[in-house]
Amino acid sequence: MTLSGWIIYNGSLNSEKFIDFACMLQSAAHKQKMNAMIYKNNDIMSYLSLHPQIIQDKRKDLPDFVIFTDKDIYLAKQLELLGIRVFNRAKAIATSDDKIATYQRLAELQLPIPKTIVAPKSFTEKISSNFYQIDQIIERLGLPMIVKEAFGSFGEQVYLVNTKEELREIIQTIHGRPFMFQEFIETSYGRDLRLQVIGSQVVTAMKRTAKDDFRANITAGGTMEAYKPTKYEVDLAIKATKAIGADFAGVDLLFGENDEPIICEVNSNAHIRNIYECTNINPADAIISYIRKQLSTTGEQI
Known part of the structure; x- marks a missing residue:
């Protein structure tokens, strides 16, 4: 049986980077013989009644899974209430989206963060x-x-x-x-690491550097290069991803004293175009493989 999925992004965002992320995931799904349809979040509305429902115009059948690249956590939760496996889950997206909630969770687990x-x-x-x-x-x-x-x-x-x-x-x-x-973290001025975590693996990583900004984001003008993380950096990124309950995430690490890694951010909806172009490793392929494995494994918890 061919698995079918929906890939959902936010319909109010006109930037090509959001559509590109969805298209990369769709292409990876098709390569692995899975049906995947792209929807805007406003194509599917939550309908609250005695039984959870959704209102949709384009297709009546519910999918086997949803890849949720948006932050519309109410819609993500509604899809979960219908029994659909959502990647990432609504709770993980909500925690990731709220940096205070993320830091509280990381601190609870005694993972290194800035004071x-x-x-x-x-x-x-x-x-x-x-x-x-x-x-x-x-x-x-x-x-x-x-x-x-x-x-x-x-x-x-x-x-x-x-x-x-x-x-x-x-x-x-x-x-x-x-x-x-x-x-x-002055020792990390203008530089950080992005590790792409999927399940219990780091599939690729890059180092980002900015000359004239304390932030190293590529969007803010930083440059990037492929990076081979240490075992400790890999373990830390995986722990950070699991801390917020995510299936996959982009984990940003700062350089502390003696380059000891410090968790800066755990992004449940991290875009993957830059890291793919930097490392020539496409995280979308690993995300789809992970989803297939999860759907074929009963009772496994993240």
């Missing part, structure tokens, strides 16, 4: 005097430091602040949104 202080939640538009206890935060983390919003992609919503006044200005700008204060 982090979660900003207290405020329900007022005006910031009261010393609500954020800036002096204590500077004393604990030092300057410069990173201020990072809980939600953001491609290195955006991440700010390097050098002075107390800059810190006040950033807080004033993002007040009301969830964010955190974080130790600045």
Whole structure:
């Protein structure tokens, strides 16, 4: 029996990189003799009633699996309620999308992360005097430091602040949104690693470098080169992926003292075009192979 799947991306995003990711997965599925249809998330709507349902226009039959490259976690959960195996699961996507939730999970498992202080939640538009206890935060983390919003992609919503006044200005700008204060890993300025984890394997990895930016994201102008990770880096990336309950993820590692790896981010929807062009290894092929194995194995938990 031929397996059939849906690949879902967000219909509100016009960037070619989102469609390209879906197409790479579809091509890999077809190579392995699996049917795969690409849908926008707005092609399929959740219908809430006594029994979980969806509203769709293009096809009536439900798939054997869904590859969810979007962050519409309500739709992902609805598909799970219909008994469809979703890669990645809604809970994993939600944890990955929320950097605070990710760091809490990593810290719970005692995995290495930058020292982090979660900003207290405020329900007022005006910031009261010393609500954020800036002096204590500077004393604990030092300057410069990173201020990072809980939600953001491609290195955006991440700010390097050098002075107390800059810190006040950033807080004033993002007040009301969830964010955190974080130790600045100076030894990793402008460089990091991206390891692509699928199941219990790292299938490929690259080193990213930026000359004029503390962030090494390719989208932010960084360059890339193929990288052979150490056993410890591989083990750490796999543990980080499993920590958020993901089937696959792009794990970003920073260079700490003596190049000891520190987990920066676990991205459940990491795009794979750059790492494929850098290393000539296509993670989409391994993702599809992993899905096939998972669907043929009963009772296996991630």
